[in-house]
Amino acid sequence: MSDSKKPANEQTPRLTRRQVLTGGAALAGGAMASRLTGQSIQKPIAPAATASPPPAPMARPIAPVDAALIPGAPSGPLGLRSPYENPSLAPIGVTTGSTHTPLQELQGTITPSDLHFQRHHNGIPLIDPEKWSLTVHGLVDKPLTLSLSELKRFPSITRPYFIECSGNGRGAYRAPKKEMTAQEVDGLTSNSEWTGVPVSLVLREVGVKRGVEWMLAEGGDAARMARSIPMEKMMGDALLVYAQNGEPLRHGVGYPVRLLLPGYEGNMSVKWLRRLEATPRATFTRNETAKYTDPLADGTVRYFSFVLDAKSIITSPSYPAHVTAGWWPVNGIAWTGRGRITRVEVSTDGGTTWHDAQLQTPSLDRSHVRFVHMWKWDGTPTRLLSRATDETGYVQPTLAEYKRVRGPGTDYHFNAIRAWDVMADGGVYFGVDA
Amino acid sequence: MKRPRVNAVASSGVVACILFVMACNAAGSGAATARSASQPEPPATPSAWPDTYALGHAASPESVAMLDTDVDTTGAGLPDGHGTAVEGALVYAAKCAGCHGAKGQGIPPSPVLIQALVPTDSFPWATKPGAPKTVGNYWPFATTLYGYIRHSMPSSSPGSLSSTEVYQVVAFLLAENGILAHDAVLDAKSLPAVKLPMRGRLVIDTRRGGAEVR
Numbered sequence: 331m332s333d334s335k336k337p338a339n340e341q342t343p344r345l346t347r348r349q350v351l352t353g354g355a356a357l358a359g360g361a362m363a364s365r366l367t368g369q370s371i372q373k374p375i376a377p378a379a380t381a382s383p384p385p386a387p388m389a390r391p392i393a394p395v396d397a398a399l400i401p402g403a404p405s406g407p408l409g410l411r412s413p414y415e416n417p418s419l420a421p422i423g424v425t426t427g428s429t430h431t432p433l434q435e436l437q438g439t440i441t442p443s444d445l446h447f448q449r450h451h452n453g454i455p456l457i458d459p460e461k462w463s464l465t466v467h468g469l470v471d472k473p474l475t476l477s478l479s480e481l482k483r484f485p486s487i488t489r490p491y492f493i494e495c496s497g498n499g500r501g502a503y504r505a506p507k508k509e510m511t512a513q514e515v516d517g518l519t520s521n522s523e524w525t526g527v528p529v530s531l532v533l534r535e536v537g538v539k540r541g542v543e544w545m546l547a548e549g550g551d552a553a554r555m556a557r558s559i560p561m562e563k564m565m566g567d568a569l570l571v572y573a574q575n576g577e578p579l580r581h582g583v584g585y586p587v588r589l590l591l592p593g594y595e596g597n598m599s600v601k602w603l604r605r606l607e608a609t610p611r612a613t614f615t616r617n618e619t620a621k622y623t624d625p626l627a628d629g630t631v632r633y634f635s636f637v638l639d640a641k642s643i644i645t646s647p648s649y650p651a652h653v654t655a656g657w658w659p660v661n662g663i664a665w666t667g668r669g670r671i672t673r674v675e676v677s678t679d680g681g682t683t684w685h686d687a688q689l690q691t692p693s694l695d696r697s698h699v700r701f702v703h704m705w706k707w708d709g710t711p712t713r714l715l716s717r718a719t720d721e722t723g724y725v726q727p728t729l730a731e732y733k734r735v736r737g738p739g740t741d742y743h744f745n746a747i748r749a750w751d752v753m754a755d756g757g758v759y760f761g762v763d764a
Numbered sequence: 765m766k767r768p769r770v771n772a773v774a775s776s777g778v779v780a781c782i783l784f785v786m787a788c789n790a791a792g793s794g795a796a797t798a799r800s801a802s803q804p805e806p807p808a809t810p811s812a813w814p815d816t817y818a819l820g821h822a823a824s825p826e827s828v829a830m831l832d833t834d835v836d837t838t839g840a841g842l843p844d845g846h847g848t849a850v851e852g853a854l855v856y857a858a859k860c861a862g863c864h865g866a867k868g869q870g871i872p873p874s875p876v877l878i879q880a881l882v883p884t885d886s887f888p889w890a891t892k893p894g895a896p897k898t899v900g901n902y903w904p905f906a907t908t909l910y911g912y913i914r915h916s917m918p919s920s921s922p923g924s925l926s927s928t929e930v931y932q933v934v935a936f937l938l939a940e941n942g943i944l945a946h947d948a949v950l951d952a953k954s955l956p957a958v959k960l961p962m963r964g965r966l967v968i969d970t971r972r973g974g975a976e977v978r
Contacts, residue, residue: 426873426919452919465823465831473823480819504893535816546834552922554915556834605831613836614905616912620875620897625889630967631902637971668973722973735977737890 390414417445420513425453426553428495430517433645439490439663439691439698441520443575448582449495449518451553451617455602459578459586464532464570468545468607471537478586481570484527489569489592490697492665494519494638496595496622499744506762508751512648512662515748515760516641519665521698524590526571529564529606538565542608546615547589550604557598558612559591563636567592570603593667593696594636595743597622627737638667640726641745642674642701642718652756655709661690661702666720670695673719676703680713680749681728687716707752713761714750729764833923835911839956842910845927846951849944852936855929859918868940870896874919880942881961900941904966906958909934931955 391413394400411417417436419429428449431441441447448454459478467473498518502510511517538561545564549555559568569590572579579585584601591599597617612618612634624632642664647653660678664671670693675684687701701716718726727735732746749761835841857866865871868878876896882888888895889902899909914930916922925933931950938944943958950958971978 452916452922465828467823467828467832473828474820475823475827476820483819484817485813535819548831548834552916552919554833554922556911556915607832607834609836610840611836611838613834613911614908615834616908616916619903619905619908620899624969625887626967627890629887629890629965631889631904631962631965632969633966635969635971637969637973639971639977720973723975724973724977725975727977731977739888739890739892739895741889741893 417442419445419448420517424448424450426451428497428518430513431520433512433517433519433643433663434648434651435513436645437700439521439700440575441522441698443522443577443580443583446520446522446574446580446583447493447495447518449497449596450582451551451555453552454582455551457550457586457602462550462586462604464587464604464606466532466536466606466608468609469539469542470533470608471539472535474532474536476532478572481527481532481587482572484531486525486527487569488523488525488573490521490523490694491590491592492519492521492696492698493590493596493599494641494665494667496597496635496638496742497744499746500741502748502760503740503744503746506760508759508762509649510760511650512643512645516643518596519641519663519698521663521665522574523576524569524571525573525576526569526587526590529568529570529589530566532570532606533565533608536608538608542610544609544612546605546607546609546613547598547600547603548605548607549584549600549602551602555597555600555617556613556615557600557618558609558615558634559589559598560636561608563591563594564606591636593638593669595622595638595667598636622742624736624740624742627735635743636667638665638743639745640664640666640668640671640718640720640724642671642716642726643748644676644714644716644750647714647752647758648750649759651758653707653752653758654756655707657704657706659702660687660705660714660716661700662716663698663700664716664718665696665698666718666724667696668724669721671699671718672721674699674701675717675719676701676705677715677717678703678705678707678712681715684717707756709754711754712752713764714752714758715747715761715764717747833911833915835907835914837905837907837956839907839952842907842952842955843927844952845931846949847928847930847932847935848949849932849935849939849946852932852934852939855925855933856936859925859929860933863919868937877937878940886961887965898941899937899960900943902962904960904963906934906938906943906960907956909937910955 417432421429431445431447462478463475465475495518499516502515543561545559545561547557547559570587571590572587574580574583579588587603588601589599589603624635626632642662644660644662646661647658660676664674674687676687677684685703687703690700690702693699726745726747729746747764749764751759751761863871863874864877870876877898879896879898880900910930913933935944935950938958939946
């Protein structure tokens with residue numbers, strides 16, 4: 331689909347063998363071509379997510395007609411993306427705010443580590459892993475400080491889990507525009523294979539006193555992100571993770587260690603973790619009172635809405651894709667904080683009829699699952715929708731139902747059904763009134 | 765909230781094994797589910813694990829005190845010192861107004877800080893997108909303000925205010941939000957006694973999955 335949604339003038343131009351050999355082609359990363367042309371054509375390494383201003387779009391490299399006719403480029407220190415693929419977090423330059431995963435450019439379920447969404451509350455701290463430590467204290471028998479190398483000597487486990495920001499979907503709810511990408515709509519969810527130490531094993535070392543129901547987790551960033559977490563969760567499946575997709579955590583994702591609370595709103599999986607305190611009660615920090623709470627239509631405010639409800643979004647086709655008449659895979663991701671996704675349905679007629687989508691990947695506990703439904707477009711305008719069901723029987727609500735229950739002013743935990751409108755010319759746009 | 769049963773076990777190796785297996789198997793809250801064929805098996809038997817790995821070092825009270833600057837709803841964690849709103853006006857003007865505005869009106873992305881309850885619409889948040897949430901109209905506990913300002917503000921130099929300056933600016937914000945008299949003295953005893961109007965609206969999440977959308 332990627333070619334079909336680009337204007338004709340961006341299609342790969344045809345080159346003659348003569349053009350290739352005389353330097354008419356700028357072959358990205360090609361040392362041989364570089365020697366031929368005498369020009370530096372090394373693709374610059376993408377700037378860090380914190381860089382500013384945004385990079386100018388790269389000119390589309392011109393490939394030889396038959397790359398088999400000249401030797402290719404040598405290897406480099408990192409396996410770079412093809413110069414034809416330029417996924418990017420967006421927006422960049424954010425110190426207090428969020429940068430979104432380009433969901434529409436991804437397949438499968440694992441989010442590439444450099445495309446994991448980031449939500450910062452006062453920038454990305456630089457922490458020397460040799461100086462990092464975690465202190466566990468409060469209502470415990472033996473307050474303990476662990477270095478990174480000591481933490482890594484505990485038994486560890488590796489599991490795939492999603493992390494979704496509690497505010498994911500706010501832009502689409504508050505100020506929907508039909509020209510929104512899946513990245514802009516719901517790009518604050520990512521899925522990784524995490525490696526770390528169960529918090530329960532560290533709590534065993536310190537000896538939590540009887541009856542203690544809460545812990546405070548605090549980060550070592552300039553926001554000093556702090557959240558109260560039920561001891562039951564910490565004694566259960568909570569992890570102290572130091573690796574993501576097989577390598578140390580990425581800088582903006584919490585390096586060197588973050589808390590990972592499977593299924594809970596992302597804000598609680600405190601990044602750059604440095605302190606855990608067993609406390610006699612919830613602390614009611616600023617980020618669990620002023621923010622991350624749910625005002626309800628009955629005039630109450632719901633606190634500690636930790637577990638994320640089931641959700642899904644079609645990532646392809648989605649804006650700015652164009653489709654033509656014929657068969658297309660409608661695919662996307664689904665997830666729930668309450669265990670496994672058991673069913674994803676797709677509607678290609680605006681919700682009149684629903685079809686069980688194929689779960690393309692294993693449906694794992696609190697992990698993204700990818701679904702696909704084959705659809706034959708007949709050329710008439712229509713609307714595409716997806717609807718997830720989880721193992722508790724919860725069904726992702728329509729936008730109207732969500733709005734009725736939670737109110738138009740609600741600020742977190744947006745999980746209503748997403749829609750994409752297919753226009754007569756094949757243009758696909760976010761369905762603002764799903 | 766019920767007391768979790770698992771935390772009574774502190775240093776029993778046997779129970780630690782159970783905890784570890786729980787960690788490996790745990791599913792979504794409240795849903796006991798069988799391991800699917802695709803789910804990886806937990807690590808090999810932990811029965812040989814020792815009672816302790818003897819890793820790390822004891823955290824001294826001094827090192828803990830350096831890190832532990834949060835304040836809970838009872839006032840635990842509040843330091844010595846005191847302040848009034850009159851004094852806090854000066855601190856606010858010097859350290860806070862640059863981002864939050866002279867009147868606490870907020871300069872995006874810095875939020876509105878001063879907006880008391882509106883008698884005619886004391887609960888706009890479910891219906892009005894973006895309605896400001898201030899200590900006067902939304903926050904349930906005044907102690908939260910102290911802990912947050914103490915370690916996270918001002919954002920250009922977090923943790924730089926003295927204990928007294930924090931009391932002063934907390935008093936200022938409470939007074940400007942109509943909670944506190946401008947000459948009232950705030951300290952470790954009086955701050956936790958401040959009652960915020962929204963405290964009674966607080967309810968704890970009771971969602972547990974299932975068909976109902978809540």
